[in-house]
Amino acid sequence: MTKLRATSSRPARRLLHTLIAAAAATLSAVAFASPASATTAPSPAPLYVTTDAGRVHGLANGSVHEFRGIPYAAPPTGELRWRSPQPAAHWTGTRETTAYPPVCPQNAPSPNGSSEDCLYLNVTSPAAASSDSKPLPVIVFIHGGGFAIGEGADYDATKLAAKGAVVVTVDYRLGLLGFLAHPALAERPGGPAGNYGLQDQQAALRWVQNNIRQFGGDPRHVAIDGQSAGGLSVLAQLASPSAAGLFQSAIVESGAFAPQQKTLATAEAEGTTVASALGCADQSADCLRNVPLAELLRNEPLSITPGYVDGAVLREPVLQAIATGRFNRVPLLNGANTEEERIFTELGLSVTKGATTILPGPITTETYQSTIASNFGVTAATAARIAAEYPLSAYASPALAFSALNSDANFSTPALALDAAASLHVPTYAYDFNDNSAPERFVPPALGSTATHQSELQYLFDLPNAPLPGSLSADQEHLADTIRSAWVHFAATGNPATAGQVWPKYDVLRHRVLSFQAPDSKVETTVGAQHHSLFWLSLTATVPQ
Template sequence: MRLVRIAAATLSLVMIAATPAPAASAPSPKVRTDTGVVKGEVRKDHRVFRGIPYAEPPTGPLRWRPPQPAKPWTGVRDATKFGSQCAQLAEFYGGRTSYGEDCLYLNITAPRRGRDRPVMVWLHGGGNASGNPALYDLTKLATRGDVVVVSVNYRLGALGWLAHPALEAGERYQSGNYGLLDQQAALRWVRRNIAAFGGDPRNVTLFGESAGAADICAGLASPTAAGLFDKAIAQSFSCSSATRTEEQAEAEGVRFAEAVGCTAGPAACLRALPAKKLMEAFRGQNPYPVVGGDHVLPLQPRAAFESGRFNRVPVMHGNTLDEMRLYAGLTYPKPITQAQYEQIARATYGANAAQVLARYPATGYPDLRIGLATMMTHGTGPLATCAHQDAFALLSRAGAPVYAYQFADRTAPPLMDVPGFEEGAEHTTELIYLFPGLLGRLNAEQRRLSDAMVGYWTSFARDGRPRAARAPSWPQFRGSGDVLSLAPGRGGIHPADTAAESNCAFWSSLRP
């Protein structure tokens, strides 16, 4: 009898072992937020949610007002399609011309399962005048990096950045900073809701490129952004660069109002104008954050860092090796002569032109457009390598851990392909390495660089220290030789002295 019982027990164990375990149930495409339930898509290795409102449409009386909380809805909201892009005129960042103002939406790509993942919030570029988060595929960052990635629409052009005294309405100073306030409203939404999507609201990294980076630099200096992000990645816009002052921005706004016929009762008049007229009249203006008052941005970022009155978080910061080739190619689609080259240098550098031309002589460049781009990439403007070098040192002295880089793949697919012109590692070329498919296709070596960059970016989001499998270690910035050069191929990733390579001592010696 005992042998029978043992045999029966053995047979039961065999049957249990042979019975396949029940398949894990698929994660639900439905998620409850603080304003209602959204239904996205569950894919093979990730989930996608699109077009989630984080604020009320800034239309009618809410035009040029701080973003207001989104109203709750009943039932289940479809979150499978992108929300409308913010009103803009078509520019080279891929946005199409549109005039709709109902645009304050965000999108989320998350790993298929899990919780407490690091969160990365993306701010697109486009000069704060154009751009569309729908262009950026967040999948590789989310799946390879095991992070939750959020992309954000924010008001652009006149609707996001117009400053005028009549728009103040007795509130603390914010005129001209509506796009910045939109970004902060989206970050507050993330803090409240991202745990439901598997993210950790206590571990949020804000990252962006070009104008998105400029806004991140302002966010580092903004008291109203305190506590909204834990790390920052600013790509291709120096955090040491000055932004608009209240006086400058409001003077521009008054002239703008006069140009569109709003001299009497300007606030009501401006709010009554169609978006098309506003956007077209604002073309070519300066849509960047405004310093003034004691509320949104009381100090220039440099002054905030120097005084210690900023949001002290770890910062990854850098630019591309040939930033200004994008603008040289667009401005001069055909080769220029030596006389033109020298004339442009004199117009740009004034009393310093002779010294600049001696350092960057026309004889050094078969294509003089490359010469123009080189001098401007090294030493001129907020995209310049030397301006970034200044920002690395400034933030590091202020007590923020800084990891500095320079993207250096001169074979990267360009944003704009100008016939007969070598774009090199121009402005925006690093983006395809983080968002595959954005500008073109990568070869095998470039894909390996992309893998390393995704590893660096997402590990930084995880714990503030960038690391990547089978890639060199990334030193914290302590001096000019601590900038990580990012290029494909053996030895393509290595620390570099970008200050020496870009003649930063020369540029700093020039008279103001």
């Protein structure tokens, strides 16, 4: 999910934190106390690999080898808080990497605990892979969670790795610790500050280049993959000059929702407000680095949107970089789900222009147009135009009508715009995930089932920490097998089309998109029309943003 934006009142902020706490409590009760999690498995055989910092001991776990909690950078604590990631220290002897590391600090629970010392990654490889065999393609997955919550341990990569890839999941600094911009934190006066979480991701990618061969992976065939905030992270790495050469292909899942980034000046102005709220009236780096962690989490503002143009990690907004060809030119696989906003609408939230806000109240026939107006910040006349494009007579309820239009505006249309821009420069493959009977693993589907935000994740990974149980049907398992195979083939070749699968490149003339459906997917050319994309693009061109 995307970063929550500040609202104008303390009650609204309290409601946002209540929603987070409620979701966290559900996750804790369902995922952490589940009988399955208490099952005792046979002790796996030991496994040893030597990295550039020292020897590690992992798990031989059935069909895969797992290494959990390998440090890729020094702990960003003390004087390293709000600094670029530094190299991990070498160690002697053998380091145990058989348990997941603590999660980066966040306002959500984790079975693995929480610590500022959190720059670790996890490696899953097929049991047959080794440094002596033919190297396998690598998929580095960057988790979502609005740059505020989440961890690599949420994603069990066993089935994805079994398709013939080495899979790496990464933890990176979140929230204020990952994305606070403040003039006092710049390494030189007037220099760039912030985007530490994006720098962490690059440090992890450098670790992959230096070490993945020892785990059976090929550093010349690395795909970065991310979902939601992780997908936006992938776009940022595509646009970042300092990420050049660290990957050879890119996968963006539901990540095109925020193609425009704010300026460093705006981010630093927000940062000075944060410093004052934390009690640092002198606006000094020393004061900020000594603020207790609990105080940081209590005062985490909802107005910081990560990925600003700092002049170093990012020199321009991501869509502008891609549209002009000023990006790391690698094959791109990009897509969105049928109705991304359904899960947010059910929570009384909306993701618009990369920020999440609370809806003003229940969406009824009477409030439909006013909700549209407040959501997009448009006039009543423009809201009426939008409502006419999505007439209530075409939907079972006003909430479903609003969910559909909000999804089209904020996810599907930006994804197609990204496809069009990227296809002018690199091989681009587009998908629309349309399994509308996908199990809902995160929020009970009060408005009915659909392929919403995060629905596709269970087709790539097992989700051991998901709040709700769920299993795939035989047809859905077939679709999951298709998707995993496509991701691995894309990492290996830059083309996701496997044997027997037709998946043409996207181009601005034919708009060919693969619609993921169970059991068999198909190529469509009308996805833009299904999501009213021409309407939204024309509206964007005429309405101030």
